[in-house]
Amino acid sequence: MLIARVVGELVATQKHASHEGRKLLLVQPLNLDGSNRGDAVVALDAVDAGVGDRVLLVTEGFSAMTAVGRPQSPIDMAVIGFIDQIDLMPGVD
Amino acid sequence: MYLGRVVGCVWATVKNANLTGQRLLLIQPLTPELLSTGKRLICLDAMGAGAGELIYYVRGKEASFPFLPAEPAADATVVGIVDSIHLKAPAATRTPTHRKGKR
Numbered sequence: 001m002l003i004a005r006v007v008g009e010l011v012a013t014q015k016h017a018s019h020e021g022r023k024l025l026l027v028q029p030l031n032l033d034g035s036n037r038g039d040a041v042v043a044l045d046a047v048d049a050g051v052g053d054r055v056l057l058v059t060e061g062f063s064a065m066t067a068v069g070r071p072q073s074p075i076d077m078a079v080i081g082f083i084d085q086i087d088l089m090p091g092v093d
Numbered sequence: 094m095y096l097g098r099v100v101g102c103v104w105a106t107v108k109n110a111n112l113t114g115q116r117l118l119l120i121q122p123l124t125p126e127l128l129s130t131g132k133r134l135i136c137l138d139a140m141g142a143g144a145g146e147l148i149y150y151v152r153g154k155e156a157s158f159p160f161l162p163a164e165p166a167a168d169a170t171v172v173g174i175v176d177s178i179h180l181k182a183p184a185a186t187r188t189p190t191h192r193k194g195k196r
Contacts, residue, residue: 007180007181008125008179008180009178010149010175010177011175011176011177011178012149012174012175012176013174013176014141014173014174015172015173016139016140016172019173024149024173026125026178039095039122039124039131040096040125041094041095041096042095042096042149043094044094051179051181052181060153061153061154061155065155073158074139074156074158074159074170074172075151075155076094076151076152076153076155077094
């Protein structure tokens with residue numbers, strides 16, 4: 001799982017049937033210091049997240065499908081939680 | 094899933110039998126600002142996307158699921174055609190809340 005920030009929403013009329021009824025979010029994975037970790041990705045929303053939220057992102061098929069509740073569907077990323085706070089041991093960057 | 098644009102088609106007459114009838118698209122991955130990022134790749138097409146269209150694609154085992162019960166040997170498949178993107182916040186870094194004050 002990754003820490004990420006929701007940076008936008010995506011609208012698609014023609015999409016796989018299993019993606020219907022869920023928001024498509026553009027999320028930017030983050031490092032612990034808040035810097036960008038690679039490129040932004042498209043994820044299905046399982047918790048009703050919105051733009052600007054810091055969220056928990058799964059990047060593996062089975063967990064993403066389970067979170068969205070659509071088994072055997074082409075989903076490889078999903079937003080599965082909001083992050084309220086991160087506590088780090090002193091000295092960890 | 095990843096954002097991308099269709100930049101071409103790939104034709105292969107000799108290929109794995111379970112890929113018969115599948116269209117192969119050449120995809121350029123994009124950032125939310127629609128700038129090219131990373132290298133181009135070949136995807137199967139589950140949506141009927143055409144050249145120049147903005148799409149999103151899925152990678153991994155999940156790439157074969159749109160074609161169930163057939164399981165083509167695919168590791169990337171186009172699963173949606175993007176109409177519009179709404180960027181309401183800059184993708185740039187912000188100060189993370191856990192670093193503010195407190196400690």
